[in-house]
Amino acid sequence: xxxxxxxxxxxxxxxxxxxxxxxxxxxxxxxxxxxxxxxxxxxxxxxxxxxxxxxxxxxxxxxxxxxxxxxxxxxxxxxxxxxxxxxxxxxxxxxxxxxxxxxxxxxxxxxxxxxxxxxxxxxxxxxxxxxxxxxxxxxxxxxxxxxxxxxxxxxxxxxxxxxxxxxxxxxxxxxxxxxxxxxxxxxxxxxxxxxxxxxxxxxxxxxxxxxxxxxxxxxxxxxxxxxxxxxxxxxxxxxxxxxxxxxxxxxxxxxxxxxxxxxxxxxxxxxxxxxxxxxxxxxx
Amino acid sequence: xxxxxxxxxxxxxxxxxxxxxxxxxxxxxxxxxxxxxxxxxxxxxxxxxxxxxxxxxxxxxxxxxxxxxxxxxxxxxxxxxxxxxxxxxxxxxxxxxxxxxxxxxxxxxxxxxxxxxxxxxxxxxxxxxxxxxxxxxxxxxxxxxxxxxxxxxxxxxxxxxxxxxxxxxxxxxxxxxxxxxxx
Numbered sequence: 001x002x003x004x005x006x007x008x009x010x011x012x013x014x015x016x017x018x019x020x021x022x023x024x025x026x027x028x029x030x031x032x033x034x035x036x037x038x039x040x041x042x043x044x045x046x047x048x049x050x051x052x053x054x055x056x057x058x059x060x061x062x063x064x065x066x067x068x069x070x071x072x073x074x075x076x077x078x079x080x081x082x083x084x085x086x087x088x089x090x091x092x093x094x095x096x097x098x099x100x101x102x103x104x105x106x107x108x109x110x111x112x113x114x115x116x117x118x119x120x121x122x123x124x125x126x127x128x129x130x131x132x133x134x135x136x137x138x139x140x141x142x143x144x145x146x147x148x149x150x151x152x153x154x155x156x157x158x159x160x161x162x163x164x165x166x167x168x169x170x171x172x173x174x175x176x177x178x179x180x181x182x183x184x185x186x187x188x189x190x191x192x193x194x195x196x197x198x199x200x201x202x203x204x205x206x207x208x209x210x211x212x213x214x215x216x217x218x219x220x221x222x223x224x225x226x227x228x229x230x231x232x233x234x235x236x237x238x239x240x241x242x243x244x245x246x247x248x249x250x251x252x253x254x255x256x257x258x259x260x261x262x263x264x265x266x267x268x269x270x271x272x273x274x275x276x277x278x279x280x281x282x283x284x
Numbered sequence: 285x286x287x288x289x290x291x292x293x294x295x296x297x298x299x300x301x302x303x304x305x306x307x308x309x310x311x312x313x314x315x316x317x318x319x320x321x322x323x324x325x326x327x328x329x330x331x332x333x334x335x336x337x338x339x340x341x342x343x344x345x346x347x348x349x350x351x352x353x354x355x356x357x358x359x360x361x362x363x364x365x366x367x368x369x370x371x372x373x374x375x376x377x378x379x380x381x382x383x384x385x386x387x388x389x390x391x392x393x394x395x396x397x398x399x400x401x402x403x404x405x406x407x408x409x410x411x412x413x414x415x416x417x418x419x420x421x422x423x424x425x426x427x428x429x430x431x432x433x434x435x436x437x438x439x440x441x442x443x444x445x446x447x448x449x450x451x452x453x454x455x456x457x458x459x460x461x462x463x464x465x466x467x
Contacts, residue, residue, distance in 0.1 A: 010450040011431060014424050018431075043457045047410070047425045050403040056411065059317035063331050064309060070339045073305045177314040178411060222426060 004033045013040035056177045061184050168193050173204070173253060173272035182206065187272045189253045197240050198247070200228065204235040204255055206271050211259045215239055216266060217250035218273075225266060226250060230258075251276045294355040297345050305342050312356060313338075316363050318404045323367045323397070329374075333366045340366070356408075356463040360401060364465070398466035409459040413452060416440070420448040421456075 004019065004027045011018035012027065019027075027033045064077060173187035185206035192199045202215055213231040218224075228239035241247065253276070257269045293311050296304040316337050320330035340362055341348070348358050410418060416438075423434045435445040 006454075007446045007450045010453045011446070013453060014431075014449065016430055039457055040453050043406075043453055043460065044425065046399075046402055046406055046460070047421075047456070049399075050406060056314040056318045056404065056407055057321055058314050059331060059334050060327075063317070063334050064306075064313070066331075066335045067305070067309065067338045067342075070335065071305060071342045073302070073342065077306050077310055222422060 003030060004037075006036075009033065009037050010040055013037055013044050015044075058175055058177045058180070058183055167191070168198075169277055171253065171274040171276060173255065173274040175272050176270055179270060182271045185272050187255060187274070189274060191276065197243065199238055199240055200253065201238045202231060202236060202253075202255070204231055204272065206235065206255075206257075209257055211257050211267075213271065214256050214258045214266075216254040216256060217241070217245065217247075218252040218254050219249050220251055221249075224250075225254070227264070227266075231255070247276055248278075290355060291350075294348075294350050297341075297355065298348065298350060300345070304345075305338065308341065308355070308359075309338055312359050315356065315404060315408050316359055318407075319360065319363050319401055320367055320370075322400045322404065324370055329370055333363065333370055336366045337362050354462045356405070356459075360405065360463050360465070364401065402460060402464040402466055405460060405463045406456060409456050413455070417448045417452050420445055421452040424449055424452075 004023050008019035008023050009027065012024075027037055068074065168191040171189040171191070173189060175182035175185050185204070187202060187204040187206070190201040192201065200215070204213055206213070213235060215228040215231065215237060217226045217228060219226075226242065226245060228241070229237060231237045252273060254266075254273045255271045256267050257271055258267045290311065293304075293307045296307050301307075313334065317330055317334045320333040320337075321327065324330050324333065337359060341359060348355065410421060413421060419438065420434060420440075423429055423437075424431070427434075429437065431445050431449060432442065434440075435442045438445070440448075
């Protein structure tokens, strides 16, 4: 019998039960196919073992300056050149009343169905579309997220919270390697827990651009996301984590630049991003 | 970007093109910096190591032999050495501090964990897959969807999804074999 179809081996490496019983028999008895399967399985294991936090980080701009100085190389970077700031005066969003720091009001406790609404690109009202179309929209948004955890419904977090208000974590937000135009932008997110809720205080240092900056919580599944609200004109904002949202699932903070196009979905223009440390997302 | 552009970057470096270092840095800066950052944990230290790696690569570019390995693998090797040096410096500093203060002993320095390097190499290659293929691979790895479900959700023919998966896995594997450490 010929060797197992490479596509079947690839699917089996992913844990699917692909191929016929004869394929399985052959793959088990043939040294070559067995070795091939082992190599592919090792790739899959490494990939699944790779946390979302392992996403590549772009070195800050001064590193290249120092390299250029040390080597005498004068070339400028093409892709990593900082973007040209927008004209002065266009910094303030055009519709301030609509975008100035309006955190999503704490809604009723999140049910699993409620969480799934994030597949539909929820913000102020879900998209009136079928589940499949919504899933595709969510997946398209997931493209910008890269690697995520396993798809799953956000778990309820109804455990008791710390009694006193306290700073739980301070997270640096940095640009993603695939968006060199945001190179040089940074942000911080300070997480505070009060007796009844969790707050995230955002400060963004990014050029003024047309549009507005919006703050998101991204789930580990790389698909689901929750809009926390928009940054004010000075690029700051304080947001309440909606009750019931489990930050162990929604463990990344993302800031997007949103055009004034009326869409409630993530624009895919991720400016900066950061991960909540595990300690900050642990159940109190 | 695909594998051939890595080879273009390597060719530019070997050919001594004046903008070659910028090309190499743009392509591999995040890889080197991420390995350094994950291994050292402190941004300023990772920045120093990143600088050292590219300065050293530039000065010793004559020693890079394209016939013997990839540029990525060569840079990963330099990075691991520089990280080991940084950890040794750190240990020496803390030993001095320890002598001064009579404090507790410190752990011996280690090269970056091989698996850390491999994960970052994999992340880098995954990010370089064409968009549709990357999405298929991400769903294959991190969702519970089968390839049939992925095909349905993405509206792609089953054969396309299967081919993306096979080629995607092979490409990740080749990259890991070339530039990875423990894989």
